[in-house]
Amino acid sequence: MVKTLFVQPAHTYIPPEGEGHIYTPSSLWAAGAKLIEAGADIAFADENLRPVDTQHADVLGINLVGPPYIPLVRRRFQSVLDGEQQCIIGGQVVTGLSRNQFIQLFGAKAIHGSYYSLVANMVGANFENMKDDEHTSLISAYQRIPDEDMRKYLDPEREISFYLGQGCVFDCMFCGAEKKRNETYRDPTIIEKDLTYLTERALKFDIHQLSMYLSNLDVFQNIEPLKEFASIVNILKRKNPGFSYHMRGLATATMLRNAVRDAPKVVQSLRDAGFHTVGIGVDGGDERIWRSVKKGHNNEHVILESMEGAKAYGITPEAIMVFGHPEETRESLENAVHLTEQLQETFNAVPRPHVAKDLIPGNDYWKNEIENATAEERNDRAKRIQFLLEQPRYFQALDFKALASSVTHSNEILRHMVNEYYRRITNMCQNEFDRNALIYPIAPEFSEEINALHEYWNRGKYDR
Numbered sequence: 001m002v003k004t005l006f007v008q009p010a011h012t013y014i015p016p017e018g019e020g021h022i023y024t025p026s027s028l029w030a031a032g033a034k035l036i037e038a039g040a041d042i043a044f045a046d047e048n049l050r051p052v053d054t055q056h057a058d059v060l061g062i063n064l065v066g067p068p069y070i071p072l073v074r075r076r077f078q079s080v081l082d083g084e085q086q087c088i089i090g091g092q093v094v095t096g097l098s099r100n101q102f103i104q105l106f107g108a109k110a111i112h113g114s115y116y117s118l119v120a121n122m123v124g125a126n127f128e129n130m131k132d133d134e135h136t137s138l139i140s141a142y143q144r145i146p147d148e149d150m151r152k153y154l155d156p157e158r159e160i161s162f163y164l165g166q167g168c169v170f171d172c173m174f175c176g177a178e179k180k181r182n183e184t185y186r187d188p189t190i191i192e193k194d195l196t197y198l199t200e201r202a203l204k205f206d207i208h209q210l211s212m213y214l215s216n217l218d219v220f221q222n223i224e225p226l227k228e229f230a231s232i233v234n235i236l237k238r239k240n241p242g243f244s245y246h247m248r249g250l251a252t253a254t255m256l257r258n259a260v261r262d263a264p265k266v267v268q269s270l271r272d273a274g275f276h277t278v279g280i281g282v283d284g285g286d287e288r289i290w291r292s293v294k295k296g297h298n299n300e301h302v303i304l305e306s307m308e309g310a311k312a313y314g315i316t317p318e319a320i321m322v323f324g325h326p327e328e329t330r331e332s333l334e335n336a337v338h339l340t341e342q343l344q345e346t347f348n349a350v351p352r353p354h355v356a357k358d359l360i361p362g363n364d365y366w367k368n369e370i371e372n373a374t375a376e377e378r379n380d381r382a383k384r385i386q387f388l389l390e391q392p393r394y395f396q397a398l399d400f401k402a403l404a405s406s407v408t409h410s411n412e413i414l415r416h417m418v419n420e421y422y423r424r425i426t427n428m429c430q431n432e433f434d435r436n437a438l439i440y441p442i443a444p445e446f447s448e449e450i451n452a453l454h455e456y457w458n459r460g461k462y463d464r
Contacts, residue, residue: 001041002124005057006032009076010047012068012396013439013458020048021462024153026161026215028063029141030133031090031113036140038125044144047076049152054080059123061113064091067361067398070105074392081107086122088113096176096362104389134186138163139197147205154202156209156246159464162198164191164229168217170252172283173293173370174322176360177217185225192232199236199243208242214249219278220259220267221252227266233273248277250320253306254297256280260309271313278310279318279352282343284325285335292327293356294364300339307347319349321425324356324404324418326365326377333421340425351434353425354400355418357408359384380410397441401463405443437461 006028014020025046032042042061045052054060060080062073070093080087089106090113097105102112111118120127145153153160165185167178185191202210220226233245256278259267282303284290290298310317323336343349358365359381366385368378384407388395397407403422409415422438429435439461440454 002058002122003056004035004040004042004059004061004123005052005054006042006044006061006063007052007054008044008046008048008063009065009069009073011462012072012399013461014048015459019050022046022048022152022155022158023462024160025063026138026163027065027091028061029138030136030163031061031063032144033138033141034130034133034136035120035123035125036144037131037136038120038127038129040120040123040125042123042141042144044141046149049149054085057085059086059088061088061090061123064089064093067093068396068402069093070395071393074105081110087111088119088122090114090119092177093361095178096360096366101361101389105392133166134184135190136186137190138194142194142197142201150201151205151207154198154205154207154210156207156211159211159213160198161215162195162212162247163215165216165222165225169221170218170297171294171364172281173364174283174325174356174358174360175217176362176366179217183216183218183222185222185229188225188228188232191229192236195232195236199240203240203243209244209246211246212248214247216249218255219249219251219275220255223259223263223266227263227269230266230269230273230275234269237273245274247273247275248279249275250279250281251306252281252297253303256306257302257309260306260312267309267313271315275315277316277318277350279320280306280310280349281322282319282336282339283322283356284332285323285337285339286332289323289325289327289332289336293325303339303343304346307343307349311347317343317347317349318352319343320352320354322354322356322400324409324414324422326358326409326414328414328418330417333417337421337424340428344428350430351425351428353422353438355402355404355408355422357398357400357402359388359408360398384410391444394442394444397443399439399441401437401461402439402441405441406445407441407443433464437463 008025011021036042088111094113117127165183167181167183171180307317340351394407397405404415404418426438440457442451
């Protein structure tokens with residue numbers, strides 16, 4: 001039988017020694033579980049826990065979590081990419097790359113993880129027996145994680161990623177996730193089985209709480225399955241007295257406002273289940289910017305209503321502020337800061353600032369599918385994309401927590417303004433973790449010495 005090893009690479013900012021970001025690689029486990037159930041022999045390893053020996057596997061699968069991982073994966077696995085060992089590279093970032101871009105980054109021998117039939121054949125799985133994502137349990141993957149590692153993943157001081165649903169009806173231009181399609185939830189019987197398994201595994205370690213980040217891009221977008229999920233969690237709580245679930249997730253202001261208004265019992269049930277924090281996508285400071293990035297469903301009134309609704313149910317609102325878009329002006333950046341201040345003062349909303357990066361593989365900017373874009377703007381993006389493909393170390397600068405750089409904001413005046421306002425919002429954060437969370441970019445305008453200093457400053461900075 002083909003021996004396959006699926007690897008979660010170490011976090012981009014892992015220190016030279018010690019552990020990295022210990023966080024359940026659920027997308028890797030989900031892909032592995034589909035193949036295991038179809039007959040493959042797959043083991044899992046996480047370089048955040050310890051160094052991984054990849055030499056004894058016939059096939060190596062690598063999970064590419066985000067653009068900043070591209071230079072790390074190339075550096076860490078270059079010998080594999082150049083050698084005889086078969087290698088699959090998957091993850092959300094990979095789905096946003098064209099075939100030619102994938103080859104330019106990883107070589108012609110690497111297999112694109114989205115080619116399911118080819119991947120199945122490589123690892124000895126029967127493609128015809130593979131279930132879709134929504135009907136695949138992760139238990140077969142969970143069972144392959146040794147107790148020593150699972151105990152660390154389930155530690156209530158950390159957080160696990162729980163695969164609940166995926167997809168989003170909206171089409172925000174800066175987002176590289178699958179969007180413009182109805183959100184789909186996993187089968188509720190599968191959700192119940194997986195959560196029951198994790199609960200029982202936690203109790204085995206004398207752990208009585210699961211801290212969970214829900215996978216949904218918009219938690220309140222699909223009310224009926226959300227109602228069913230909340231019911232599942234509440235039933236599990238009754239079956240396991242003393243056990244609790246602490247959950248958080250993302251929401252658009254529109255769908256959260258609608259849920260509070262139209263389905264208050266569902267919101268209350270979710271709160272009873274343990275949902276305690278919601279990150280609300282503010283993502284700009286005025287309607288001109290929201291319209292320019294296809295987030296016209298946002299307006300200040302809806303945002304205020306959603307914040308008020310969260311607060312009314314005892315759910316902590318976070319103001320997710322992805323700003324610094326190509327169309328920003330000093331006035332719009334000032335508006336973003338002012339709105340963040342207003343939300344913090346009125347609703348105790350936690351500021352969560354991020355710098356918008358136009359070139360995220362898979363988003364509209366990367367595909368250069370921008371209506372009304374000038375020839376100069378299209379040419380600028382095409383040049384920057386080609387530069388990244390030729391100099392992949394600079395993909396690190398696409399981190400949403402990284403300050404703006406020439407890689408992401410070619411207009412120097414805008415770049416400096418964005419960084420000024422990003423620091424202003426970061427300074428509003430009330431805890432030390434968030435105040436120190438901004439990332440320094442690796443970019444061509446800096447000397448090797450400065451880039452090395454940035455790498456040093458970024459060590460251990462793991463986004464929540």
